[in-house]
Amino acid sequence: MRCWSTVIILVWAGTAWGQTQPSEQTPSTAEQMLSDMLKPQTPSKDVPTTRPQIEALQPVGYVPQTPKPLLREGSDIWQRSGHLRKVPDSLYPQIVFDNSEPGEKLPPMLVLPNLELMKMENAEAATTRDLKFVVSGTVTEYRKKNYILLESGPQDLSSRLLPPPPPKTEPANPTADQMLKEMLAADSQPLAPIPKRPPLEADRTSGTAAVAPGAPRMTVLRENSPINDRLCRLAPTPDGQQEQLVLDSDGAALEDPPLIVLPNLKLMSMEDAAKAAEREQRFRVSGILTEYRGRNYILMDKVVLVPLANQF
Numbered sequence: 001m002r003c004w005s006t007v008i009i010l011v012w013a014g015t016a017w018g019q020t021q022p023s024e025q026t027p028s029t030a031e032q033m034l035s036d037m038l039k040p041q042t043p044s045k046d047v048p049t050t051r052p053q054i055e056a057l058q059p060v061g062y063v064p065q066t067p068k069p070l071l072r073e074g075s076d077i078w079q080r081s082g083h084l085r086k087v088p089d090s091l092y093p094q095i096v097f098d099n100s101e102p103g104e105k106l107p108p109m110l111v112l113p114n115l116e117l118m119k120m121e122n123a124e125a126a127t128t129r130d131l132k133f134v135v136s137g138t139v140t141e142y143r144k145k146n147y148i149l150l151e152s153g154p155q156d157l158s159s160r161l162l163p164p165p166p167p168k169t170e171p172a173n174p175t176a177d178q179m180l181k182e183m184l185a186a187d188s189q190p191l192a193p194i195p196k197r198p199p200l201e202a203d204r205t206s207g208t209a210a211v212a213p214g215a216p217r218m219t220v221l222r223e224n225s226p227i228n229d230r231l232c233r234l235a236p237t238p239d240g241q242q243e244q245l246v247l248d249s250d251g252a253a254l255e256d257p258p259l260i261v262l263p264n265l266k267l268m269s270m271e272d273a274a275k276a277a278e279r280e281q282r283f284r285v286s287g288i289l290t291e292y293r294g295r296n297y298i299l300m301d302k303v304v305l306v307p308l309a310n311q312f
Contacts, residue, residue, distance in 0.1 A: 070141055070144065070145075070146050071106075071139045071141070071146050072139070072141070073139060073140050073141040073264060073265050074138065074139065075138070075139040076136075076137075076138060076139070077106070077109075077135065077136055077137050077138075077139060077148060078136045079134055079135075079136055080097050080098075080101070080106060080134070080135060080136070081097070081098045081100075081101070081132055081133065081134050081135075082095045082096050082097040082098055082132070082133060082135065083095070083096050083098075083130060083131070083132060083133070084096075084111070084120050084121070084124060084131070084133060085108070087110070090110065091241060091242065092110040092111055092112065092113070092147070093110070093111050093117075093121075094108045094109060094110045094111060095108065095109055095111050095133070095135060095148065096108045097109075098132070107146070109139070109146045109147060109148040110145065110146070110147045110148070111147070111148055111150060112140070112147050112148065112149045112150075112262050112263075112290070112297070112299070113262075113290060113292030113293070113295075113297055114149060114150060114223060114290035114291065114292055114297070115223050115290070115291055115292070116135075116150035116151065116152060117150060117292065118292060118293065120133055120150075135148075135150055136150070136151045137149050137150040137151050138151070140262070140263060140264035140265070140299070141264065141265055142263035142264055142265070142267060142268060143263070143268065145263075147262070147263055147264070149262070149290070149299060220291055220294060220295065220296050221289050221291070221296055222289075222291065223289060223290050223291040224288055224289065224290075225288070225289045226286070226287075226288060226289075227259070227285065227286060227287050227288070227289060227298060228286050229284050229285075229286055230245075230247050230248075230284065230285055230286070231247070231248040231282060231283075231284055231306070232245040232246055232247045232248060232282070232283055232284075232285055233245070233246050233248075233280055233281065233282055233283070234246075234261075234270050234271070234274050234281070234283065235258070237258075237260065242260050242261070243260075243261045243267060243270075243271070244258040244259060244260050244261060245258060245259045245261055245285065245298060246258050247259070248282075257296065259289070259296050259297065259298040260295060260296070260297045260298070261297070261298055261300065262290070262297050262298065262299045262300075264299065264300065266285075266287075266300040266301070266302075266303045267300065269303060270283060270303055273305055277308075279308070281305065281306070281308075282306040283303055283304065283305060283306060284303075284304040284306060285298075285300050285302065285303050285304075286300070286301060286302040287299050287300040287301050287302070288301070
């Protein structure tokens with residue numbers, strides 16, 4: 001009985017002592033806790049502040065290709081050799097330059113339609129060999145791509161497909177009588193007739209090929225014919241793959257066929273202006289025509305936006 005009493009007294013004394021003994025760490029007040037929460041916390045050096053970027057997996061041997069800078073519009077290409085290649089899902093073929101000659105390395109360029117392109121295509125269709133062409137032209141720029149409008153070279157492309165003519169055999173020292181006979185024979189021969197100019201080709205989208213019945217038959221203008229300060233509007237072609245200029249005719253006959261627009265910076269400006277306008281825009285354009293497969297195309301060199309207040 002005495003032992004249990006001793007234990008009870010010791011427990012009671014320890015409890016009383018713990019209540020009266022001050023603790024070493026006093027609890028913080030509510031104001032201190034609030035101030036600690038409002039203090040800006042400095043991030044730890046071990047914790048990254050941004051999410052790490054995930055590296056894309058590439059196959060073995062992959063070499064990243066840097067995009068080649070575009071040539072400025074109006075740059076000239078002179079006497080560069082290359083091959084004509086078709087491009088899937090593209091309206092235009094491209095010329096792939098050999099880049100074997102010394103000089104600037106040229107990337108492949110899409111070829112704009114004109115008579116020179118027709119000659120190249122006809123020459124390739126006449127043979128099974130892989131032809132190499134020497135081309136010159138002017139570069140255009142459209143939607144981060146370079147195009148080239150070919151110019152006529154010093155020789156006709158068709159002449160390169162024919163074998164060279166045999167050399168003429170002439171006597172080493174012709175006598176005076178032989179020279180006189182040759183001169184008299186040349187004078188007696190009739191003059192060769194002057195070749196007639198081929199007739200103008202008709203526009204294949206007019207006449208019987210037109211959608212509207214009884215449409216007038218349009219002729220195709222000669223290549224390099226100028227178009228000066230013509231009022232027109234921009235509209236898509238019937239297939240929706242290209243843009244064309246619908247000319248406002250000066251007379252009442254309305255016999256001016258639409259002109260397909262060749263891609264360049266001027267076409268980009270017209271497209272942007274037409275998209276930003278609330279209603280159909282009118283433009284005054286100037287340019288040079290090309291001819292390809294019975295249609296006229298225009299390469300614009302001047303475009304003026306007509307204010308909406310002056311269009312009616």
